[in-house]
Amino acid sequence: MxxxxxxxxxxxxxxxxxxxxxxxxxxxxxxxxxxxxxxxxxxxxxxxxxxxxxxxxxxxxxxxxxxxxxxxxxxxxxxxxxxxxxxxxxxxxxxxxxxxxxxxxxxxxxxxxxxxxxxxxxxxxxxxxxxxxxxxxxxxxxxxxxxxxxxxxxxxxxxxxxxxxxxxxxxxxxxxxxxxxxxxxxxxxSRTRIVEVADAARRSLERDLHDGAQQGLLAMSVTIERARKELLAGRHESAAALMGQLATDNREVLTELRELARGIYPPLLAERGLVAALQSTARRSVVPVTLDVADFERPSRQVEAAAYFCILEALTNAAKHAGASEVLITVRGAPHLSFTVSDDGVGFDRDAVDAGGLLGMEARAAAAGGSLRLESAPGWGTTLRGEFPGAPAVDSRG
Known part of the structure; x- marks a missing residue:
């Protein structure tokens, strides 16, 4: 029965x-x-x-x-x-x-x-x-x-x-x-969590700007000053080398800012939807990613964003902390949107780590009517499962 x-x-x-x-x-x-x-x-x-x-x-x-x-x-x-x-x-x-x-x-x-x-x-x-x-x-x-x-x-x-x-x-x-x-x-x-998650997101954004783009811009200002002195001293070859380094640093800062902007809200997600955004993320991932999608029907904007950022957070954790050699992302659209993110990393004991990141994902999923379940143990990898029950509501976005 x-x-x-x-x-x-x-x-x-x-x-x-x-x-x-x-x-x-x-x-x-x-x-x-x-x-x-x-x-x-x-x-x-x-x-x-x-x-x-x-x-x-x-x-x-x-x-x-x-x-x-x-x-x-x-x-x-x-x-x-x-x-x-x-x-x-x-x-x-x-x-x-x-x-x-x-x-x-x-x-x-x-x-x-x-x-x-x-x-x-x-x-x-x-x-x-x-x-x-x-x-x-x-x-x-x-x-x-x-x-x-x-x-x-x-x-x-x-x-x-x-x-x-x-x-x-x-x-x-x-x-x-x-x-x-x-x-x-x-x-x-959820009200309490939303405030906590928003504060954590602002702190993360400030840290990323400080440790990334801000440091790069500071280094570029130092390079510009060195190049100016070299030009004044008539050492043109040395100044040209510094200008070349400056161009390289500028490209790196622009790349970091683009990645940061994608993390805030990727344009591809709004324009072409969840699957296209995940395909782009998988191609840029430092860990090999297999993406398995079936029966997919584009959901509402809120559900789409919640699913994407939860998957992105799980993929980031797999790359930074799990030591994984591969990640499998599975997305299903019937009878409702669901996903799993599984890695073959070292796993962890949930009671022994800070649950802040998971609470943020749970709050985002709950706000869109979904739920998350995390399965992990030391030496057994990690699997994140997400469910968004209910009939899909497709937006008219042209």
Whole structure:
């Protein structure tokens, strides 16, 4: 069963948890109703409810493999089909369930709100409004038709089905509250991190300018003064040599400034996107880089920048600190943007190093709706994994 549901592992943990709760509740209700049927309650209402529950279970079990490819959209759409089928089938068989089944038509909308685009949310709103109204109307009509039938059968069906629906709604509300609380805590933490990361970025920029371009410009001023003195003394050959050195130093400073500008925000990333920027970075890397890209669809600017700078930071660490001989960068665009950066370096113990760089990457990824996971141990290399769940939002950038 765990392997069958493994497709849900790629989803947001809260969504995967709600889907599992829904599956458990529906399975429990199906088993209870099947037991009642075998114990002698062989009635048409029981048979219809059983059939509806089994089909709803099948729809839920089909969603994990589709989720691997299409992400949260596939899981929530199949959940919607399952809920609507359960609502109408259950109401037809047992009209007394209509208050609960009307509520179930709204569950997919509540689940989907943090994960789907506005277009899908609007569609689910229509499903919730029209579906709940239709279920209530169907329940009233069927209640008149079935008024003369045995109340015992209806009581058995309600007793078997009601707990599952209540459990789903209760856990949905509980999960929504927990998610809001978690997001509130993350917001407070992210504000603190953003300030810390911005301060660290400014210090890094100041250090790079001081140790690089500033020192180069200072050396050039000394060279210019020496060349001036040589010219005044009539030593033209010596002055020409100094001018040649000055031209070389000038090129080096310009190169350093260009590299620094690329680190702030590379023009290639804005103009041609993540893959082109990574290809350029890989060509300039001092460590051999293999870039593996598949199923790529250009994401939003925010996600693109977050992924690029996290990968760049990991590549820089591999070159400066890991002693790596090669780096593998893997980028996947389906069902959502994800990447890994793996090196064969010396690795490290996370508890024994400063986590400042990783915190900066985590803050950048979190601001774009993503998450990072770092795997490393002394002697085993380092792997950074990044995930940006949700449907890709492509910018119109000409």
């Amino acid at each position: 765990r392997r069958l549901l493994a497709g849900w592992d790629s989803l947001d943990p809260s969504l995967a948890w709600l889907l599992r709760i829904n599956l458990i509740a529906l399975t429990t209700a199906t088993l209870l109703l099947a037991a009642a049927y075998l114990l002698g309650f062989k009635h048409t209402a029981v048979e219809i409810d059983l059939a509806v529950m089994v089909v709803s279970l099948v729809l839920l079990l089909v969603s994990p493999p589709l989720t691997r490819r299409y992400g949260a959209t596939a899981a929530i759409l199949l959940l919607t089909l399952s809920a609507v089928l359960f609502a109408f089938g259950g109401t037809w068989a047992t009209p007394n369930l209509s208050p609960l089944t009307a509520l179930l038509t709204m569950v997919p909308l509540l689940v989907a709100y943090p994960y789907l685009s506005r277009r899908w949310i609007h569609a689910l709103m229509v499903v919730a409004v029209l579906g709940s109204a239709a279920v209530v109307a169907l329940g009233e009509w069927r209640r008149v038709v079935q008024y003369h039938e045995s109340w015992v059968v209806n009581a058995v069906v309600v007793a078997s089905s009601l707990p599952a629906g209540v459990i789903i709604v209760v856990f949905l509300v509980r999960g929504a509250y927990a998610r809001l609380q978690e997001q509130s805590d993350q917001l407070v933490e």
